[in-house]
Amino acid sequence: MTPSLYRVADFLAQARELDAADPLAAFRDRFVIPDERLVYLDGNSLGRLPTSTRERLHRAIDEWGADLIRGWDRWITLAREVGDVLATGVLEAAPGEVVLSDSTSVNLYKLADAACAARPGRRVIVTDDDNFPTDRYILQGLAEARGLELRVVKTDIDLGVSVESVREALDEDVALVSLSHVAYRSGAVADMAAVTAAAHAVGALTLWDLSHSAGAVRVPLRSAGVDLATGCTYKHLNAGPGAPAFLFVRAGLQRELRQPIWGWFGQREQFDMGAAYDPVETLDRFQVGTPPVLGAYAALEGARLTAEAGIGAVAEKGAALGAYAIEVCDAWLAPYGFALASPRSGTRRGGHVTLHHPRAWQFSQALRAAGVVPDFRTPDRLRLGFGTLYTRFADVYAGLACLRDIAASGSHREFPEQHARVT
């Protein structure tokens, strides 16, 4: 046996052992997996379909057919019901602090505007240049509309935002610090507690984007003293394409903040149809209009599944999948010019691992053609996302073996260098 073949066998045996010892292994059977051969490494963009969601959505459609408008007796509290499952089972928050609402982009606008309004006289919003595009655009627009300065901290795109660089941007003029908890490109985890403490020390509020955190890592909202947060349910929470987002407002802050979109779902005695807007004092004041019921049921099932698995176990397996992937990449892919573009330490990394290669786009197309689905992110990054509840170590092995074979044969060069509309 040549040394390299020995290595191959080694990693496969290791993957099988890790799968056999995985306490979450049985959760894979709770998902619809029509093609067992497809290696899906993009659960951080769109999670798989849980079987319970398929059943629940069929039932919800039948309820609509049979109950018609009477269904709203139940549907009216759905957004809060999902919020409570998220608060207690996925995010470290309390019931009544999380509600399903709108999209992450819209929630960012609502919460950031409310925060700025609550800090009159302060002229600055702080974010970083590696924040997700929608976050940066929303904050740019808000700063322009309110005549504020958007102070953009420089961040290493592979290592994530540093507490020190945020601290340097803080002063008594800062109203809000808005960052992503897990960086969308590198998967780097920000120090939520330290950044929040630094912001509070100058009297600023914090707003965290949890899109890549929720259902992947521990999110210590409560112990970190976080003020505001929002995030997607269609990534690690497996709620399906376009499922509604969630938002979090710390209990002690709810009465004090007023969001800019005055909709009737925030109104006191909503069905009195009162003349003037008079928002309730609870979290419901951050709701706007009629919630998407089908998407909310999908979010309920997705959140319940993660809560049942336990976010501690989910985070641990995610870190182990990442560590395994990094070990295999170091051995197999570094010789072909791939470099790790994520933090090496498991405690500093979320649910995905990113690799740098000048031809990453061509590799991502070649992988897809071979039945392995990763995604590509600018510039030159190949992202391998692990849906912890259904991704096996053997899937990571198969995906990386395929990537190594493509690199060895050079077959990726047959794919266009020109980027597609969706990457």
Ligand SMILES: *Cc1c(COP(=O)(O)O)cnc(C)c1O
């Ligand atoms: C996916 C993602 C979003 C998407 O926001 P939408 O409003 O759902 O399009 C926002 N922020 C981050 C960090 C994301 O990863």
